[in-house]
Each structure stands twice: as C-alpha cells, then as structure tokens.
Amino acid sequence: MNTRLIRLTAGIAALGLIAGACSDDSDTDDSSTPTVEQTTATTAAPASTEAPATTEAMAAEADIVDTAIAAGDFTTLVAAVQAAGLEETLRGEGPFTVFAPTDDAFAALPEGTVETLLEDPTGDLASILTYHVVAGAVMAADVVGLDGQDVATVNGATFTVNIGDDGSVSLTDAAGNEVNVVATDIQTSNGVIHVIDAVLMPA
Numbered sequence: 709m710n711t712r713l714i715r716l717t718a719g720i721a722a723l724g725l726i727a728g729a730c731s732d733d734s735d736t737d738d739s740s741t742p743t744v745e746q747t748t749a750t751t752a753a754p755a756s757t758e759a760p761a762t763t764e765a766m767a768a769e770a771d772i773v774d775t776a777i778a779a780g781d782f783t784t785l786v787a788a789v790q791a792a793g794l795e796e797t798l799r800g801e802g803p804f805t806v807f808a809p810t811d812d813a814f815a816a817l818p819e820g821t822v823e824t825l826l827e828d829p830t831g832d833l834a835s836i837l838t839y840h841v842v843a844g845a846v847m848a849a850d851v852v853g854l855d856g857q858d859v860a861t862v863n864g865a866t867f868t869v870n871i872g873d874d875g876s877v878s879l880t881d882a883a884g885n886e887v888n889v890v891a892t893d894i895q896t897s898n899g900v901i902h903v904i905d906a907v908l909m910p911a
Contacts, residue, residue, distance in 0.1 A: 802898035848892035882911035
C-alpha cells in the first residue's frame with residue numbers, strides 16, 4: 709500500500725483529534741474519536757494554536773484534482789482527466805466519489821493501451837474515466853454496506869461491490885475484472901477518493 713496515501717489519510721484523521729483537543733480545556737477527552745470511519749491508528753500531533761487551523765483551511769481548499777496531484781501517485785490519471793476534458797467537472801461542486809487507479813495500475817494495462825486511449829480522449833478514455841466516478845460522497849462505511857450490490861457510475865454502467873471475510877473491499881467491473889480497494893476516505897473539498905490497484909473497465 710502506498711505510504712504517502714496512508715499518511716494523507718492518517719493526516720485527515722489527525723485533524724479531527726486536534727480539533728477536539730483545542731475545543732476542550734479539560735485533561736480528559738472522551739469525544740476525540742476521528743470522524744473518518746476507516747483509518748489506521750495514529751498518534752495525534754501536538755496541539756498548536758495556528759497549525760491546525762491553517763492545515764484545515766488548506767484541506768478545505770483542495771478539490772479532487774488538486775488532492776490527486778498532491779498525492780503524487782496519480783499522474784497518469786490526472787493527465788487522462790485533463791486530456792478528456794473532465795478536469796473542470798471534477799473541480800466542480802460535486803460531491804463526487806472517485807475510485808482512483810494509481811500510476812502502477814495504469815502501467816499494468818497491456819502495452820500501448822494508455823497511448824491508444826489518449827488518441828481519442830473524448831471517446832473510450834472519457835468513458836473509462838467516468839466509470840470510476842460515482843455521484844455523491846460515498847464513504848468507506850457506506851461501501852461496506854453495499855456487499856453484492858451493483859453501483860451505478862457517472863458513466864451509466866455499474867460495478868459490483870464485494871466484501872471479503874476479512875473486511876477487504878474489491879470491485880468487479882463490467883468486464884469481469886476484480887479490482888482491490890487499497891486506501892479509503894481521502895476527503896476533499898468536493899468529495900472523496902478511494903484508491904484502487906487496477907483500472908476498472910466498462911463492458
């Protein structure tokens with residue numbers, strides 16, 4: 709799992725802890741549970757009078773596209789979104805849920821696939837990209853409740869959610885491929901990103 713994405717997700721959880729600490733002067737803090745449902749355990753950073761507010765403001769300003777750019781592992785996805793003319797949409801009000809393939813996921817496609825798709829960016833490429841977007845902010849806790857169900861995408865096609873006995877989440881696309889969700893609940897100003905290890909393909 710990508711360590712930078714884990715740190716980004718953990719950082720979001722830490723904001724909830726810091727905010728709770730700043731609002732309560734008592735030594736005990738029974739209400740500091742993070743609001744992000746699925747995050748790894750983390751140690752809250754020391755409280756500060758300025759840093760939390762500054763960090764929170766920056767997070768609130770980062771939309772889906774800027775968050776993906778900052779992560780550093782979605783350069784192919786961002787380039788494809790820009791080529792397909794979808795950047796403005798994903799910077800819009802939303803909210804949107806994006807199941808985002810990493811650069812490694814795109815690299816695992818058959819040789820020449822990305823280059824071929826970029827030759828017709830508003831055709832098959834746009835269709836594939838919108839197949840990774842769901843309307844609304846669907847958090848990890850919501851996804852877990854969708855075991856065995858088909859989820860409609862902005863593309864119009866659906867994928868199926870699978871929950872393993874160990875709580876792992878995978879998606880079966882319209883082509884029959886199973887894709888693993890490897891990081892969840894990366895919140896942005898206009899939605900949420902979940903990271904997947906392969907590219908979803910519509911039928």
